[in-house]
Amino acid sequence: MRSDPVVQVSGLVKRYGRKTAVDGLDLVARSGITAVLGPNGAGKTTTVESCEGYREPDSGTVRVLGLDPVREAAALRPRIGVMLQSGGVYSGARADEMLRHVAKLHARPLDVDALIERLGLGSCGRTTYRRLSGGQQQRLALAMAVVGRPELVFLDEPTAGLDPQARRATWELVRDLRADGVSVILTTHHMDEAEQLADDVAIIDAGQVVAQGSPDALCRGGAENTLRFSGRPGLDVASLLKALPADSTAAEPAPGSYRVGGKIDPQLLATVTTWCAQHGVMPEKISVERHSLEDVFLELTGKELRG
Numbered sequence: 001m002r003s004d005p006v007v008q009v010s011g012l013v014k015r016y017g018r019k020t021a022v023d024g025l026d027l028v029a030r031s032g033i034t035a036v037l038g039p040n041g042a043g044k045t046t047t048v049e050s051c052e053g054y055r056e057p058d059s060g061t062v063r064v065l066g067l068d069p070v071r072e073a074a075a076l077r078p079r080i081g082v083m084l085q086s087g088g089v090y091s092g093a094r095a096d097e098m099l100r101h102v103a104k105l106h107a108r109p110l111d112v113d114a115l116i117e118r119l120g121l122g123s124c125g126r127t128t129y130r131r132l133s134g135g136q137q138q139r140l141a142l143a144m145a146v147v148g149r150p151e152l153v154f155l156d157e158p159t160a161g162l163d164p165q166a167r168r169a170t171w172e173l174v175r176d177l178r179a180d181g182v183s184v185i186l187t188t189h190h191m192d193e194a195e196q197l198a199d200d201v202a203i204i205d206a207g208q209v210v211a212q213g214s215p216d217a218l219c220r221g222g223a224e225n226t227l228r229f230s231g232r233p234g235l236d237v238a239s240l241l242k243a244l245p246a247d248s249t250a251a252e253p254a255p256g257s258y259r260v261g262g263k264i265d266p267q268l269l270a271t272v273t274t275w276c277a278q279h280g281v282m283p284e285k286i287s288v289e290r291h292s293l294e295d296v297f298l299e300l301t302g303k304e305l306r307g
């Protein structure tokens with residue numbers, strides 16, 4: 001059983017003028033890493049900013065570490081770390097100065113030099129913020145969010161625009177945070193990032209959470225999977241289909257290559273092999289293809305991640 005919620009959002013509504021950005025959203029995040037996925041404009045940033053206390057809900061409630069992020073901001077701020085997509089940094093300040101300054105504001109900061117090294121920022125300590133590359137600015141923002149050893153960190157697209165090496169370094173840091181007992185809420189457009197890092201994934205579309213669960217559960221649940229096998233060409237797929245439960249599909253997309261779609265469970269596998277046995281077919285290369293998180297995402301939202 002995972003612990004008490006670190007974030008609890010109930011019926012959150014947030015409008016910008018006539019645009020409803022968040023539309024009665026419910027979200028519970030527990031300790032560990034929670035990834036928030038959704039197409040462009042789904043309401044991820046608005047939701048996260050409401051949790052950070054930057055936006056006041058039009059209705060609904062938000063609790064972060066049990067506190068109201070707007071009314072109890074003073075108590076909450078020292079306990080959370082926030083990585084913004086941009087801004088919040090004086091562009092003339094040096095990278096290392098800024099990080100040391102933020103570290104001093106906290107009682108038990110991380111070792112600044114180790115953090116700089118960890119994120120590959122060693123070469124740019126004396127560089128002013130405005131002269132850092134986009135990826136370096138990104139990593140500095142991450143360092144500033146975590147240096148105070150918060151209980152909970154919000155990371156908004158922490159690896160957007162990073163090269164593969166910097167992405168991996170960021171993933172390692174996020175995993176270390178979890179190992180240290182820090183909870184992480186991260187928004188991302190990268191399915192592999194959610195699959196690699198998250199204990200829990202919430203998919204947001206049109207201002208609501210449309211699915212939530214572990215990456216594994218999301219891939220297993222709801223979405224149908226595919227069973228493939230090889231056999232001699234020209235098998236009677238109509239006969240196979242008759243043996244299968246309703247709502248299944250059976251096809252021979254290429255000669256001798258068969259695909260069965262539907263709820264693939266041990267019973268269905270037994271039905272297929274029994275049918276093969278009855279028809280003197282030796283099924284070869286039987287495999288079950290699980291849907292990826294990306295498949296699940298597309299199925300639920302009907303949209304590509306970058307819309």
Ligand SMILES: Nc1ncnc2c1ncn2[C@@H]1O[C@H](COP(=O)(O)OP(=O)(O)OP(=O)(O)O)[C@@H](O)[C@H]1O
Pocket residue numbers: 016019020021038039040041042043044045046047
């Ligand atoms: N300050 C604002 N004023 C007006 N509309 C806004 C504002 N901020 C966001 N919106 C609108 O609210 C909706 C939700 O935006 P939000 O930034 O929360 O989505 P998102 O899921 O984070 O998107 P993205 O993946 O593109 O960052 C969008 O339609 C956006 O255009």
